[in-house]
Amino acid sequence: ETGVTQTPRHLVMGMTNKKSLKCEQHLGHNAMYWYKQSAKKPLELMFVYNFKEQTENNSVPSRFSPECPNSSHLFLHLHTLQPEDSALYLCASSQEERRETGELFFGEGSRLTVL
Amino acid sequence: AQSVTQLGSHVSVSEGALVLLRCNYSSSVPPYLFWYVQYPNQGLQLLLKYTTGATLVKGINGFEAEFKKSETSFHLTKPSAHMSDAAEYFCAVSAPNFGNEKLTFGTGTRLTIIP
Numbered sequence: 001e002t003g004v005t006q007t008p009r010h011l012v013m014g015m016t017n018k019k020s021l022k023c024e025q026h027l028g029h030n031a032m033y034w035y036k037q038s039a040k041k042p043l044e045l046m047f048v049y050n051f052k053e054q055t056e057n058n059s060v061p062s063r064f065s066p067e068c069p070n071s072s073h074l075f076l077h078l079h080t081l082q083p084e085d086s087a088l089y090l091c092a093s094s095q096e097e098r099r100e101t102g103e104l105f106f107g108e109g110s111r112l113t114v115l
Numbered sequence: 116a117q118s119v120t121q122l123g124s125h126v127s128v129s130e131g132a133l134v135l136l137r138c139n140y141s142s143s144v145p146p147y148l149f150w151y152v153q154y155p156n157q158g159l160q161l162l163l164k165y166t167t168g169a170t171l172v173k174g175i176n177g178f179e180a181e182f183k184k185s186e187t188s189f190h191l192t193k194p195s196a197h198m199s200d201a202a203e204y205f206c207a208v209s210a211p212n213f214g215n216e217k218l219t220f221g222t223g224t225r226l227t228i229i230p
Contacts, residue, residue: 004158040124043159043205043220056217090158102147102166102209104218106158 003027006091006107013081014115021076021110023091030095032074033104034066037088049074081114088112117142117208121221129229134178134193136224138206141187148189149207149218150180159205165189176200201228 004025013019025032034046048056049068063085065077074091088111092104122137140146147166151159163174170182176199180191189206206221 006158040222042119042222045217048217092158102149102218103161103164104159106151106160108156108158 003105004091004093004107006089006110008110009108010111010113012113012115013078015081015083017081018077018079020078021089021091021112023074023076023107025072025074025091025093025105025107027093027105029093029105030071031093032068032071033092033094034074034076035090035092035106037090037109043090047076078112081112083114086112086114117146117210117219119206119208119219119221121204121206121224123224124222125225125227127227127229128196130198131195134191134196134200134226136191136204136206136226138180138189138191138221139187140189140206140208142208142210144210146208146210148180148182149209150174150178150189150191151205151207151220153203153205153223155202162191162204196226196228198228198230201226 007022031050033048036044045058046060047066052068063080067075088109090109091107094104118141120139149164150162152162153159163172165172165182173179178193180189182189203223203225205223207218209218
């Protein structure tokens with residue numbers, strides 16, 4: 001069992017659909033992150049939650065809506081997406097946001113295709 | 116602001132040959148530096164990190180990297196490539212002791228091993 005689990009692993013959706021990505025971490029961490037990974041681009045930090053509170057929204061369009069009900073779970077709600085939103089969405093966690101080690105633990109990602 | 120430049124989006128080496136993946140960083144304060152590896156269809160995994168102290172750091176799977184402040188570099192090396200090293204490698208920088216906890220990633224280098 002990996003420390004950070006993401007579901008679904010693959011998702012295909014139309015532009016008018018509403019879907020959600022789920023992330024669960026079993027590491028006892030207090031900070032969780034959503035990253036977007038697109039081909040030939042650096043990883044883009046989208047959202048950061050520290051102790052369930054959102055501490056960063058990196059100018060992400062409102063069609064992406066995060067939710068963090070507790071320190072172990074993180075969701076990314078998707079609605080009216082665009083084809084350019086197709087990417088690998090990675091969830092990560094760390095001990096806490098102001099972390100001495102700087103290390104992130106990543107899930108395997110959710111591959112999203114928007115038609 | 117911090118940034119990372121990875122020279123070469125694709126690197127191919129023969130099995131048993133030296134692996135050298137280049138990373139240069141820009142930071143106005145002493146950085147933390149990281150190499151992450153992403154195997155196909157998986158999330159990112161920490162390979163090694165430099166925070167303070169010894170400038171030559173050793174990681175998993177026989178990889179190591181040397182922090183060279185004068186060259187603002189943190190190149191990743193492995194003496195002898197193995198087929199299982201085929202993956203994408205990401206260099207990243209942060210400065211958590213100077214108020215910048217966020218990891219800034221490079222665009223990645225895809226390593227191919229030639230049998």
